[in-house]
Amino acid sequence: MGIELKVGCFEDAAAVRRAVFMDEQGYEDEFEPLDDDSRCLHVTLYIDGALAACGRTFPEELERAFTPGKPQSPACALDEVAGPGETYILGRVAVLPAWRRRGLATRITQACEDAARDAGAKLMKLHAQEYVQGLYGAMGYEAIAPVDVEDEGQPHRWMARVL
Secondary structure, eight states: OOEEEEESOHHHHHHHHIIIIIIITOOSOOOOGGGGSTTSEEEEEEETTEEEEEEEEEEHHHHHHHOTTSOOOOOOGGGGGOOTTOEEEEEEEEEOGGGOSSSHHHHHHHHHHHHHHHTTOSEEEEEEEGGGHHHHHHTTOEEOSOOEEEETTEEEEEEEEEO
């Protein structure tokens, strides 16, 4: 199984997000203006050339600039390790159904962390769907806020880890 990771393939990432979040999970508002910002890093994973998974990461300040009025990532004790521009948000991690249960969510998350680290990140935050908190916990993320339903009514929890 040949795995290839790429950064910058938004159209491929959008195809995975549309299939998983909109078609499968019923989200209506999957895409945001920050997706088009050059600081938003779209990471895609391919197996033997076939698109299988995606994720994205971006500097926390993009969240504030592009989504005013929406809930933002909460402050936490880990914030002290990161200076201005060194906290990134991880999200939109998705694996197409045919490729699940092979560790690809972990691989795409690690690739997003690497891309963020290469861009200067020291702290990663994410707003995980409640049912995948265990995945992120196993990767070293810790809960930094209680479960909320701010994302189209789906239970999520903010988590973070030092990179």
